[in-house]
Amino acid sequence: MTESYSLLTEQAELERFCERAGSASFLALDTEFVRQRTYFAKLGLIQIAVDDQLVLVDPLAIADLRPLWQLLANPSIRVVIHAGGEDYEILGQAMGTVPNNVFDTQIAAAFLGMGDALGYAALVERFGGPVLDKSQSRTDWTARPLSEEQLRYAAADVTYLQQIYPQLAAQLDQQPQLRELVLAETHFQVAKRQQQTPSELLYLFFGNAWQCRGPQLVALQKLLKWxxxxxxxxxxPLSFVAKDNSLLELARKLPQQRRHLHSISELSPVTIRYAGEAILELIAAAQHESSADLVELQRLTDMRGYKAAYKAIKQVLDAQAEALNIGVGLIGSRRQINDVIHWFWQIPPALRKRLPKPDLLSSWRGELLAATLTELLEN
Structure with a gap:
């Protein structure tokens, strides 16, 4: 495959490309976006390498991207991405769904023992490729025109991905059980990016919510939702509205007047100017509402039996990792263990129905672990 690329800025060009690519068995995909000052990512460029074609699609110049979305949704074409976390989110926003035929090379590399969270540049070097230029990683991909350096940088993100995928796939073909785990984990990560906690339940997963009681907890719940x-x-971004520390301090202190807001740490004058009244109204309302319907949380590590439960779960994960011949970190981290303890010990069953399950109870991990963890933690 040549490293030259075509920049697509016309509708007809995109349609011709998608028609030609429709018979491929796989394609390599990457996106460039900007998110520093927005909640939703702003798509700036889409890179695709398929067969002998390498195209850079300009989503700001082409009004109708549906031919591309249809190509990516084709179940006969494997979509190869590296570390696709935010790509899945962006595609979900743009397409309304995410392709279910994704192969994530970072996940594959991890299960093949090449290291957890291996970066793209490191993966390329591991497979004999060059040291990649990282100078454009912080560029504004929504600015126009894009420079030749920016376009070459973007093209490289799929050039080597297309070359590496067949080699990873060949290794996994020799280990069918591992291959199924890689596909299951990729599918899980894609689905996870589309899940969302209801805004009124965000307080259940706020790190220091255990410090709040009664009206403080009601205030915290309202502030997080707001x-x-x-x-x-x-x-x-969430932090542009208010930082976590500010919300916790507001909930704990329950300020009554605008002048009191200026003593709240990291609460910016801009936020006070534009949202001060809204904040005070929420806090006032919280003091007239019962907290009976809310869950008063405890600090997980202080709960009776926590250390024993953590140790028991770690032993279960160690045994499962040994049985599968993979690193235990691929099954569950400290945070994932804490998440499942929190789920069973602090989230009432009625609320669990409204929430995404923790990782250790989901997808392939759930198939392996759910029964054991349920028995262990519910008893």
Whole structure:
């Protein structure tokens, strides 16, 4: 495959490309986007390598990207991505769904023992490729025109991905059980990016919610819901609305007057100017509402039996990792263990129905572990 690329800026060009690519067995995909000052990522470029073609699709110049979305949704074409976390989210926003035929080379490399969370540049070098230029990694991909250096940088992200995929696939073909785990984990990560916790339940997963009781907890719940909905409505990052520390301090101190807001750490003057009244109204309302319907959380590590439960789960994961001949980190991390303990010990069954399951109870991990963990933690 040649390393030269075509920049597609016309509708007809995109349609011709998608028609030609429709018979391929796989394609390599990457996206470039900007998200520093917005809640939702802004798509700046889409790179695709398929057969002997390498194209850079300009989503700002082409009005109708449906031919491309249809190509990516084709179940006969494997979509190869490296570390696709945010790509899945962006594709979900743009397409309304995410391809279910994805192969993530970072996940494959991890299960093949090449290291957890292996970066693309490191993967390329591992397979004999060059040291990649990283100088454009912080560029504004929504600015136009894009420079030749930017376009070459973007093209390289799929050039080597297309070459590496067959080699990874060949290794996995020799280990069918491992191949199924890689595909299952990729499918799980794609699906996970489309899940969302209801805004009124965000407090259940706020790290320091255990510090709040009664009206403080009601205030925290309301503030977290308000921040999330405001960030989405205005398309700004959560931290631009208010930082975690500020929300916790607001909930604990329950300020009554605007002048009191200036003593809240990291609560910016801009937030006070534009949202001060809304914050005070939420706090006032919280003090007139019962917290009976909310879950008063405890600090997980202080709960009776925590250390024994953690140790028992770790032993289960170690045994399962040995049976599968994979690193235990691929099955569950400390955070994932804590998430499942929190789920069973602090989330009421009625609320669990409204929430995404923790990782250790989901997908292939759930098939292997759910029965054992349920028995262990519910008893």
């Amino acid at each position: 921040r999330f909905e405001r960030a989405q409505a205005q398309d700004i």
